Every structure is written in C-alpha cells, then in structure tokens.
Amino acid sequence: MIVIYREGGVPMVTNESFQREINYAVAKSLLKRMKKQGLITAEELEQADRKLRAKYAPLVFALVA
Secondary structure (H helix, E strand, C coil): CCCCCCCCCCCEEEEHHHHHHHHHHHHHHHHHHHHHHCCHHHHHHHHHHHHHHHHHHCCCCHHHH
C-alpha cells in the first residue's frame, strides 16, 4: 500500500483514495464526452455527476473537474 503523509505523520493519500480519484476522473470524462456528442443533456450530466461524487467521494478531482 502506498501512503503519502502530511507533516506530522497524518496520512493524506492512500492507494484506495487515489483509486477513487482516478475512477471519478475517468467516469466524469466519459460523461463529458457523452454530453459533447449529444447523448446526454446537461441536466443528466449533473445528475450523474452527483451520483459519482456520492459513490467515489473524490477530494481533488471534484474541485478541478
């Protein structure tokens, strides 16, 4: 297991949290592509994104995506 620590020894990123970030980023990218191709509406994208955030609980990608 890879763990990145903050000063003071507090874990910041673990394999599990990193994998959740990646899973969220990939799924969000697919949703954006589907929106661009007209396969889903903006509202559907927002609904799906809310579900993804609930499922993956991303910390970083939720802020930048």
